[in-house]
Amino acid sequence: MHDVGKVFSNGTVALGALSLDVREGEFLSLLGPSGCGKSTALRIMAGLAAPSSGTIAWPSSTINRRGLPEGDIGFVFQDPTLMPWQTVFGNVYLPLRLRGTGKAQARDIVMANLARVGLADFAHAYPRELSGGMKMRVSIARALVTQPKVLLLDEPFAALDEITRHKLNDDVLALWSQTGVTVIFVTHSVFESVYLSSRIVVMRGRPGQVFSDLAIAQPAVRGAAYRVSELYRANCQAVSDALQGAMQMAET
Amino acid sequence: MVSAWGKALQILVPLLALAAGIVVWQWIVTANQIPSYILPGPLDVALALLSDSATLWPALLVTLAITLMALAGALVGGVLIAIVIVQSRWLELALSPFTVILQVTPIIAIAPLILIYAPNTQTALLICAFAVAFFPVLSNMVQGLKSVDHGLLDLFELHGASRWQTLLYLRLPASMPYFMAGLRIAGGLSLIAAIVAEFAAGSAGQGAGLAFRLLEAQYRLNLPRMFAALVMLCGTGIAIYGLTSLISWLTLHRWHESATRREN
Numbered sequence: 001m002h003d004v005g006k007v008f009s010n011g012t013v014a015l016g017a018l019s020l021d022v023r024e025g026e027f028l029s030l031l032g033p034s035g036c037g038k039s040t041a042l043r044i045m046a047g048l049a050a051p052s053s054g055t056i057a058w059p060s061s062t063i064n065r066r067g068l069p070e071g072d073i074g075f076v077f078q079d080p081t082l083m084p085w086q087t088v089f090g091n092v093y094l095p096l097r098l099r100g101t102g103k104a105q106a107r108d109i110v111m112a113n114l115a116r117v118g119l120a121d122f123a124h125a126y127p128r129e130l131s132g133g134m135k136m137r138v139s140i141a142r143a144l145v146t147q148p149k150v151l152l153l154d155e156p157f158a159a160l161d162e163i164t165r166h167k168l169n170d171d172v173l174a175l176w177s178q179t180g181v182t183v184i185f186v187t188h189s190v191f192e193s194v195y196l197s198s199r200i201v202v203m204r205g206r207p208g209q210v211f212s213d214l215a216i217a218q219p220a221v222r223g224a225a226y227r228v229s230e231l232y233r234a235n236c237q238a239v240s241d242a243l244q245g246a247m248q249m250a251e252t
Numbered sequence: 253m254v255s256a257w258g259k260a261l262q263i264l265v266p267l268l269a270l271a272a273g274i275v276v277w278q279w280i281v282t283a284n285q286i287p288s289y290i291l292p293g294p295l296d297v298a299l300a301l302l303s304d305s306a307t308l309w310p311a312l313l314v315t316l317a318i319t320l321m322a323l324a325g326a327l328v329g330g331v332l333i334a335i336v337i338v339q340s341r342w343l344e345l346a347l348s349p350f351t352v353i354l355q356v357t358p359i360i361a362i363a364p365l366i367l368i369y370a371p372n373t374q375t376a377l378l379i380c381a382f383a384v385a386f387f388p389v390l391s392n393m394v395q396g397l398k399s400v401d402h403g404l405l406d407l408f409e410l411h412g413a414s415r416w417q418t419l420l421y422l423r424l425p426a427s428m429p430y431f432m433a434g435l436r437i438a439g440g441l442s443l444i445a446a447i448v449a450e451f452a453a454g455s456a457g458q459g460a461g462l463a464f465r466l467l468e469a470q471y472r473l474n475l476p477r478m479f480a481a482l483v484m485l486c487g488t489g490i491a492i493y494g495l496t497s498l499i500s501w502l503t504l505h506r507w508h509e510s511a512t513r514r515e516n
Contacts, residue, residue, distance in 0.1 A: 043406075046410055047409075047410070048406050048409060048410060072410070072411060072412070073410065075406075075407070075410050077403045077406070077407070078403075079403055081401060081403035081404050081406075081407055083404060083422070083425070083426075084507045084508065085425045085426075085428065085506075085507045085508075086425075094407075094411070094421070095411045097421070098408070098411045098412065098413045098417055098421075099411070099412075126506055126507050127507075128507060128509075146411075
């Protein structure tokens, strides 16, 4: 997948003529103050909301019969949104079940994705038996089970404590480098976006628009050392400045 | 911490209190020499339960059959109509006057009318009991089918789920706790409604239910038999409640908050 161009604008305040090219395999963060329409933009990309004007173009070579990228789109919501009556296995199996894949046929791929997020031993547990971080991992495994080309995450770790959040950030990075999936990550945390992304798009609100588009230089190996490095500090500074500018512009 | 002794006490205390109540009742009757046509003692009631069993048991079976058939009909009908209703908001609005009218009118007031229209008394009783048990199931199911997590609805839409798949894999399982609440209410109500309808019908003869036997015993001032019939109805009510609660627990205990213990 390359060069997703999309233009949409919304009659209401949510989004106004937002244009964005997403490149294949990149880790893009959408950063902005709350209410700037970043979640709306993500929902439109996923086809969960219709743009009131403008279009989204996926490269034609990679779209499936539903007009979405191959493997559909993996979506991780703000909440884990698991079905409480299903086991962890049942929850991760769901996207394949909806496609008509038999349980026996799906078992291996479901278990592989559970192993990927470190939850292979919890396949038969029910969601209520899991911690918040583990529920989020199940949600990520479910988003990856169809082997999507695009993974959308909508402030997935906002409700988690910082230690769990750091761990999950590393996990998401590992998944990204293993699978080569294109990630679009919505967050309102400067630090989180700097740690994760190869590119950060700062949005401003009312109506939602791209304020600045920053390429982020990253070390080959991230980790605790990166969080205290000069490069990280400089990246945070640049992104913070951009965010500050976006918020000032929204006020005037 | 709850010890084994503590658990045993939780069961023993209510049972002992019940036994004490029965003993006191017997003592009052014996000590004051109250004749059994005014207030029978527990022993008289137990004897009536045994000696009148040829009359009472078949009558109980008649009432029980009406109760269970009405409950089954209410469950099937309530769920199916709820599924139809939630498909369209307009349909729900169009049906709302009928459901409200039927729900708020006391069934005992409609019973005489149903007795006129129904081909026979049995059918009339069944219709009455059904009408009472039906609404809790319907309104609970409508509520349940509508109260599905929006995030999960998004997820199903994202993966291109059909209407049928969404119903089968999401809406129905999500509404199970509501269905179970409806089941427990409807179970109790269908017995009450069957009795009330029998009172209204006042039918005698072969297929007479327990409520009619109760009335009959009243005319004859056969108080031990009246009490015996009441004991039977009470036992039936407890059995229905226990059974519906058990079904609810079996279905929900693995995942729903209402059926799980809080961990401390």
